[in-house]
Amino acid sequence: MGDVTLTVCTTCRRADVDPEATRPGSILLAALRETGLPEGVKVRGVECLSACTRGCSMVLSGGDKRWTYVYGDLNPDEHVDDILAGAAAYAATDDGLVPWRARPVIFRKQSIARIPPVDSPTQE
Amino acid sequence: MGDVTLTVCTTCRRADVDPEATRPGSILLAALRETGLPEGVKVRGVECLSACTRGCSMVLSGGDKRWTYVYGDLNPDEHVDDILAGAAAYAATDDGLVPWRARPVIFRKQSIARIPPVDSPTQE
Numbered sequence: 001m002g003d004v005t006l007t008v009c010t011t012c013r014r015a016d017v018d019p020e021a022t023r024p025g026s027i028l029l030a031a032l033r034e035t036g037l038p039e040g041v042k043v044r045g046v047e048c049l050s051a052c053t054r055g056c057s058m059v060l061s062g063g064d065k066r067w068t069y070v071y072g073d074l075n076p077d078e079h080v081d082d083i084l085a086g087a088a089a090y091a092a093t094d095d096g097l098v099p100w101r102a103r104p105v106i107f108r109k110q111s112i113a114r115i116p117p118v119d120s121p122t123q124e
Numbered sequence: 125m126g127d128v129t130l131t132v133c134t135t136c137r138r139a140d141v142d143p144e145a146t147r148p149g150s151i152l153l154a155a156l157r158e159t160g161l162p163e164g165v166k167v168r169g170v171e172c173l174s175a176c177t178r179g180c181s182m183v184l185s186g187g188d189k190r191w192t193y194v195y196g197d198l199n200p201d202e203h204v205d206d207i208l209a210g211a212a213a214y215a216a217t218d219d220g221l222v223p224w225r226a227r228p229v230i231f232r233k234q235s236i237a238r239i240p241p242v243d244s245p246t247q248e
Contacts, residue, residue: 007240046244050193051237059239069174070194070237112237113175113194115183116131120170 003040004062004091006032006083010045012055014073025056028076028083035080038088054112060087066096068115071107082106127164128186128215130156130207134169136179138197149180152200152207159204162212178236184211190220192239195231206230 010025017024029045037043051057054072061068069090074083082104089098095117100108134149141148153169161167175181178196185192193214198207206228213222219241224232 005242044244046240049237049239050235057237059237061239061242068192068239070239111174113173113181113183115173115185115192115194115239116170118129118185120168 004042004060004066004087006037006041006043006087007049007059007061008032008043008045009047009049009051009055009057011047012049012052012057014055023056024074024076025058028056028058028074028080031076031080032083035084038084038091040091041084041087051112054110057112058083060090060096062090062096064118065094066090066117068096069107070112070114071110072112073110074106079106128166128184128190128211130161130165130167130211131173131183131185132156132167132169133171133173133175133179133181135171136173136176136181138179147180148198148200149182152180152182152198152204155200155204156207159208162208162215164215165208165211175236178234181236182207184214184220186214186220188242189218190214190241192220193231194236194238195234196236197234198230203230 008025008029013023032043049057056074057072059070086104086107132149132153137147156167173181180198181196183194210228210231
């Protein structure tokens with residue numbers, strides 16, 4: 001367990017955000033750091049997750065044995081507590097599969113994609 | 125190099141596909157296997173990538189040092205050759221970053237998200 005990373009896109013923005021203003025992803029990244037990360041969770045910024053129409057966006061990942069999730073439509077003013085709670089629940093699992101009802105609503109409704117672990121069994 | 129995986133969702137479908145018919149992702153998975161995979165590339169199916177509105181969908185990944193890509197709106201009747209060419213170009217890189225013009229058009233236009241390598245440097 002542990003070794004979980006939140007990767008926040010610091011470039012993307014919603015259409016209603018002034019392009020000259022600090023990008024929501026940068027604000028989200030700073031807010032996550034200030035609020036205090038759960039044990040075993042770190043955060044990093046990247047310049048583009050190619051999910052630009054769903055910004056701001058973020059990846060939740062945790063090593064070779066966990067599913068990886070991509071989330072979008074995040075709002076740094078509203079979602080910091082839910083993101084941290086969801087990351088803590090994810091970090092407490094071995095495979096990244098948090099029971100549906102235990103996930104924050106934003107993780108249930110704003111998932112863009114999920115990616116299976118490297119060694120996940122294949123289905124025909 | 126090598127160690128590249130195409131992960132195809134075998135469950136999702138476009139809205140215009142009969143829900144009782146074989147899912148496009150299953151057809152795509154079989155077609156990729158039949159056509160012959162580039163060296164260093166393997167393929168697997170999974171039951172859901174949570175990219176259901178963009179099906180059929182697929183992940184292109186290759187170890188801890190490469191960027192991971194999620195693609196959607198794939199058509200098993202039209203895109204097999206492009207997928208295999210794009211996967212071969214990706215497998216020939218160390219970091220997964222194929223020059224823009226060398227990517228198949230479907231990889232340029234139908235990217236849902238990309239995820240940086242685990243050890244990618246952070247941006248503030």
